[in-house]
Structure formats: structure tokens, C-alpha cells
Amino acid sequence: MLLIQPGFAEIYGSFRHLYKRGFLNPPLSLAYLAAALEQAGHHVDLIDAEAEALTLAQLAARAQAFAPQLIGYTATSVDYAQAVAAARRLKQTLPQVPAIIGGVHANLFGAQILAEEALFDYAARGDGEPLITALADALTAPDASLSARLAAIPGLIFRNADGAVTANPPGQATRDLDAYPHPARRLLKDALYIRAIPRQGYVVTASSMTSRGCPYGCVYCAIDALPEGRLTRFRSAANVLEELEEIVNGRGVTHVAFNDDCLTLKPERIFELCEGIHARGLKFTWEGLSRGDLVTPELLRAMRRAGMTRLSFGIESGDPQILATLNKGETLAHIEAGLRWAKEAGIVTRGSVIIGLPHETRASVRRTFRYITGLKTLDQVNINILQPYPGTEVARMTQRGVGGARLIAPEVADNPLAAGGQLRRFGSASVTVNDLTPKRLARLQKQGFFRFYLRPRAMWNNLKIAGWRVCLQDGVGLLRSLVGS
Structure with missing residues (x-):
């Protein structure tokens, strides 16, 4: 096979x-x-x-x-x-x-x-x-x-x-994820998966998932169209720890990226995981994704002591009115608190935003850029252009023209093959939104990266976090991306 x-x-x-x-x-x-x-x-x-x-x-x-x-x-x-x-x-x-x-x-x-x-x-x-x-x-x-x-x-x-x-109708999703064997990592070439890790430089990185699913219904996600819907299933902390021993002690990998949709959905499980990392003497660093309303100072301090080095947050928009339309159930106040607590715990923070959302205008994009550049607790950022993936509520919104957002090629929403060629989050857009054309969205994405990363404070901060070698290579890579085609 x-x-x-x-x-x-x-x-x-x-x-x-x-x-x-x-x-x-x-x-x-x-x-x-x-x-x-x-x-x-x-x-x-x-x-x-x-x-x-x-x-x-x-x-x-x-x-x-x-x-x-x-x-x-x-x-x-x-x-x-x-x-x-x-x-x-x-x-x-x-x-x-x-x-x-x-x-x-x-x-x-x-x-x-x-x-x-x-x-x-x-x-x-x-x-x-x-x-x-x-x-x-x-x-x-x-x-x-x-x-x-x-x-x-x-x-x-x-x-x-x-x-x-x-x-055939889908089967009943198993609730016991521990019943599945750990990934067959011996078939992977670990050395090919390298990323820049705070305070370490370029490091071989493994990935893991402690849960499957997400209980939220964000409009840009297709989770409600999947067989399991919003069902969220969790592996036990003991099962995750066994896998981490395989990764760290068995394969010699010293950084793990947890790919859960939201790592801290069950805080008590993460506390147990952190305690187990200490008890087993596992020496590695790790990162993951969470929400501002699902972390506390105590949890973040425990995660940092257990080796967490970077935590990502989905900011999505710096405009409160647009953020409220995304069905995230999260506010800018939640995000700001999570970022602040993470920084106080000594964790590097990364955020992501989306431009081109329904109701977006050039003015709201500028507000988002002012917001992220004004956050002293935000170290790194990804700026994405909205792509209304098939099966998402936002795809249906663009079909109806909600908030002035429309697909350039409406058939993309339902045609699997057409979608593959046009739905890209970087460098191109498939929507027009009010006064934002696809070309303008692509330009704004590049401008946003320039505005965030070329500030003296951001450059100095990332130099301290990553070191000159990583900053030089990633800086060159970013410039190639921003001026390339």
C-alpha cells in the first residue's frame, strides 16, 4: 500500500x-x-x-x-x-x-x-x-x-x-483516539522538516495532534460540512506522552509542533501533559495554537516550564465589527489578554489575520494593520487573504454578496477542480470586497508584512528571538516573497 x-x-x-x-x-x-x-x-x-x-x-x-x-x-x-x-x-x-x-x-x-x-x-x-x-x-x-x-x-x-x-454512510466516529496506533514516523525523513524555532535557530521539527475536531463554527472553516461536524475528540495525556517519548528519545527530535485546532480546549489535560513531560524527563520544545479565551496565566506558565516556546493565536481582524461577524465567539479583549499572559510567561507569540473578509474595506484593513503593529505583545504575524473554501459559510456568503464580498469565479464554490487552481491565501485573491479588488488585496498583503516586520522594534525583537542567522535567511525569504511573483 x-x-x-x-x-x-x-x-x-x-x-x-x-x-x-x-x-x-x-x-x-x-x-x-x-x-x-x-x-x-x-x-x-x-x-x-x-x-x-x-x-x-x-x-x-x-x-x-x-x-x-x-x-x-x-x-x-x-x-x-x-x-x-x-x-x-x-x-x-x-x-x-x-x-x-x-x-x-x-x-x-x-x-x-x-x-x-x-x-x-x-x-x-x-x-x-x-x-x-x-x-x-x-x-x-x-x-x-x-x-x-x-x-x-x-x-x-x-x-x-x-x-x-x-x-456508503460514514461510520460512527470513534471517541477513543488512544485506540489508533501512533503515526508510522519511521516512513518519514525527519531531516526534511525544519523550521526556525525561537532561541534555537533552524531545528528538525515533528508534528503531533492531541485532539481531533473543534467545537467552534467560524465562518471560514468547513467543519460543519465534515462527517464529524463539531465533535471534538481527545487523546489521553498518557497516550500523548508515550508518543512524545518516541519522538524525543526514540528519534532524537527536539521540537514538536502540535497541530490541534485549539490545543487548550481542555486545560486540565494540558496541565496533566505538562506534569508528565517533567515526570518523564523529556527535553524538547513545542508550539501550538490556542485562543485568548482558553488560556490563563497559570496554564501558560505551566506550558512554558514544560518547554513551550511559541503560541499562535487567530486574531483574524483588528476591526471589532468585522471580528464579530466571523462567529468565533472571541473578542479583541480576549486576544489581547492571551497575548499579554503568554509574553509574561516567556512564550513567543504569533498571530494570524485575514484581509478581504465580508464587510471589509480599505479603511478596515488599515485598522487591522494599525492594530497588529500596535500590539507590543505580538512577536510574529501571518497575513492571509480570505479564500472562501468550499463547504464554508463564508463561501456561501460570497455567493450571496454578503458584506460586499463576491467570488470572482462563482463556480469555484462548488467545482472541486476549479477550486484547486484559484483558492490561494498568499499573493493572489479570488474575491472582490467593496472597494478591494483582488490586485489591491494582494498589494495590501505585501504592505502588511512590510509594515509589521520592517519596524525597528519588530526587527530588534525578532533578532533577539531568532538570532542573526535566522533573521538574515528568513528576511531574505520574506523579501523574495514580497517582491516575487
């Missing part, structure tokens, strides 16, 4: 240089699937074509050498086109090998993908571990009852004997 993360850096446009050095994560979802397949007795390989910078020809050669019985691809709405390109090339090399596509995009549009794209034989909805092991078992079973076996796999989308697309 071969699992593939297609290359996707091109979706970041001129920002691809910066992304590769600062935000490239191991394909954790595929590593989870690989572990489940191995546990079920299947031979597995995993190829991260993005991290390894493989051409399609090189990817096809690797796949041919492995001789898989099933090829699995993962894709979001943004990089679906890259998954199609990879599948097309591999289908030329291995025409008889069936292919399955999973990930967020398949969860949203699996039946439509199979109806329109013959390259994929199957699509997956819901937790991938039980589905892909059941599919692999069905494909390798000695008897000839494949159709019956496929029909019994919850969440599987497939073509039946007459070619019609059949979508």
Missing part, C-alpha cells in the same frame, strides 16, 4: 520560499494511516513528494519500484489539482493499480470527484484508519466477494459494477 502527499508548494505563489522554511509539516494524517495498515499486516510505504521535492517522473519511478496494490492520495481544496496531476502521472505508469483519495476535499466532494474524475477509484469520508484498512483487506482478500466487501465499509465512496457512484 502506497500513501502519497503530492507536491503543493506552488499554491503559495511567491511565498513558497518562506513556506518551505517555516511551515512545512510532516504528513501526519498519512503517517496515521500507514500505522493502521501496518498494524493490520499490510506492507506500506509513504512518499512526501513536497518535502522531497520530487518531480512527477521521480514520483512515478518510486511508485513503480514499490509495486503497490493500492495508492492513496490526500488533498485539501487548495491542492486538489496537484493530487490530480500526481494521480494522472502514476496512472500512466501503474494503470491497473486502484487509487483512493482522502483528506478534507474528498470528505466534502468525494462522490462528485468520482463522478467527474476516472483517475480515482475510491474516496474516503470520516476517520481514515478503519476505512483504509478495511479497503486494503478487501482488495487483498483471496475470495471474489469484492463488491459485497466494499458495500460494507463505512464512509467509502466507490463505483459499483455498473459504474454508478455509491457513497
Whole structure:
């Protein structure tokens, strides 16, 4: 069984240089699937074509050498086109090998993908571990009852004997995430995943997730369209600690990025995790994402003592009226308190904002830029252009023209393949909002980065945090992104 993360850096446009050095994560979802397949007795390989910078020809050669019985691809709405390109090339090399596509995009549009794209034989909805092991078992079973076996796999989308697309109802999502094996990290090349870590320089970084899901309904997220909806499931602290021992002591990796949608949803669990890190003598640093209304000074101090080095917050907008329309249930006062407490605990802070939201104007973008540059407790920032991903409420808002926001190409909201080529958060825009054209949004994004990072205070602050070598290399990368195309 071969699992593939297609290359996707091109979706970041001129920002691809910066992304590769600062935000490239191991394909954790595929590593989870690989572990489940191995546990079920299947031979597995995993190829991260993005991290390894493989051409399609090189990817096809690797796949041919492995001789898989099933090829699995993962894709979001943004990089679906890259998954199609990879599948097309591999289908030329291995025409008889069936292919399955999973990930967020398949969860949203699996039946439509199979109806329109013959390259994929199957699509997956819901937790991938039980589905892909059941599919692999069905494909390798000695008897000839494949159709019956496929029909019994919850969440599987497939073509039946007459070619019609059949979508099995998703299964009940397991509440016990501890039942899943830890990701098969031995299939990953750790040294390819490097990022700049505060006070350390460039460090090999592993990723982990202590939970799945999110209880919030932010308008720019497609969570309500996924099979699990807002169901949030948690691993036990003991299970996470076992994985951390594998990462730190077993693989020698000294930094972990937790990819939970919100790491501190259950503060008592994070306190337990921090205590366990001390008790087991684990020496590593870590980072994650939270909300201002889900942290306290006590929790942040405990996290810092346990090795947390950076915490990210979704600011989204410095305009209170626009922030209130996003259904986050969070205010600027919450965010400011979280940032302040994190800095007091000695944690480096990162924020993210979105420009081009419904009701946005040039004046509100300027307010957001003034807001983030005025926050003395904010060390780093990402400035994103709104991309109304399929399945999100904001996509429906742009279809209706709410707040003056409209998609340039309305068909993108429903067409999986069209979405892959146009929904990019950096360097280009797919919406027009009031007096903000796509070109102006792209210019404002670059101006925002300039305004934040080229202030003397910000430059001096990041020099202290990162050191001159990282600042020089990341600074050059940022300039290449801002002046490139």
C-alpha cells in the first residue's frame, strides 16, 4: 500500500520560499494511516513528494519500484489539482493499480470527484484508519466477494459494477483516539522538516495532534460540512506522552509542533501533559495554537516550564465589527489578554489575520494593520487573504454578496477542480470586497508584512528571538516573497 502527499508548494505563489522554511509539516494524517495498515499486516510505504521535492517522473519511478496494490492520495481544496496531476502521472505508469483519495476535499466532494474524475477509484469520508484498512483487506482478500466487501465499509465512496457512484454512510466516529496506533514516523525523513524555532535557530521539527475536531463554527472553516461536524475528540495525556517519548528519545527530535485546532480546549489535560513531560524527563520544545479565551496565566506558565516556546493565536481582524461577524465567539479583549499572559510567561507569540473578509474595506484593513503593529505583545504575524473554501459559510456568503464580498469565479464554490487552481491565501485573491479588488488585496498583503516586520522594534525583537542567522535567511525569504511573483 502506497500513501502519497503530492507536491503543493506552488499554491503559495511567491511565498513558497518562506513556506518551505517555516511551515512545512510532516504528513501526519498519512503517517496515521500507514500505522493502521501496518498494524493490520499490510506492507506500506509513504512518499512526501513536497518535502522531497520530487518531480512527477521521480514520483512515478518510486511508485513503480514499490509495486503497490493500492495508492492513496490526500488533498485539501487548495491542492486538489496537484493530487490530480500526481494521480494522472502514476496512472500512466501503474494503470491497473486502484487509487483512493482522502483528506478534507474528498470528505466534502468525494462522490462528485468520482463522478467527474476516472483517475480515482475510491474516496474516503470520516476517520481514515478503519476505512483504509478495511479497503486494503478487501482488495487483498483471496475470495471474489469484492463488491459485497466494499458495500460494507463505512464512509467509502466507490463505483459499483455498473459504474454508478455509491457513497456508503460514514461510520460512527470513534471517541477513543488512544485506540489508533501512533503515526508510522519511521516512513518519514525527519531531516526534511525544519523550521526556525525561537532561541534555537533552524531545528528538525515533528508534528503531533492531541485532539481531533473543534467545537467552534467560524465562518471560514468547513467543519460543519465534515462527517464529524463539531465533535471534538481527545487523546489521553498518557497516550500523548508515550508518543512524545518516541519522538524525543526514540528519534532524537527536539521540537514538536502540535497541530490541534485549539490545543487548550481542555486545560486540565494540558496541565496533566505538562506534569508528565517533567515526570518523564523529556527535553524538547513545542508550539501550538490556542485562543485568548482558553488560556490563563497559570496554564501558560505551566506550558512554558514544560518547554513551550511559541503560541499562535487567530486574531483574524483588528476591526471589532468585522471580528464579530466571523462567529468565533472571541473578542479583541480576549486576544489581547492571551497575548499579554503568554509574553509574561516567556512564550513567543504569533498571530494570524485575514484581509478581504465580508464587510471589509480599505479603511478596515488599515485598522487591522494599525492594530497588529500596535500590539507590543505580538512577536510574529501571518497575513492571509480570505479564500472562501468550499463547504464554508463564508463561501456561501460570497455567493450571496454578503458584506460586499463576491467570488470572482462563482463556480469555484462548488467545482472541486476549479477550486484547486484559484483558492490561494498568499499573493493572489479570488474575491472582490467593496472597494478591494483582488490586485489591491494582494498589494495590501505585501504592505502588511512590510509594515509589521520592517519596524525597528519588530526587527530588534525578532533578532533577539531568532538570532542573526535566522533573521538574515528568513528576511531574505520574506523579501523574495514580497517582491516575487
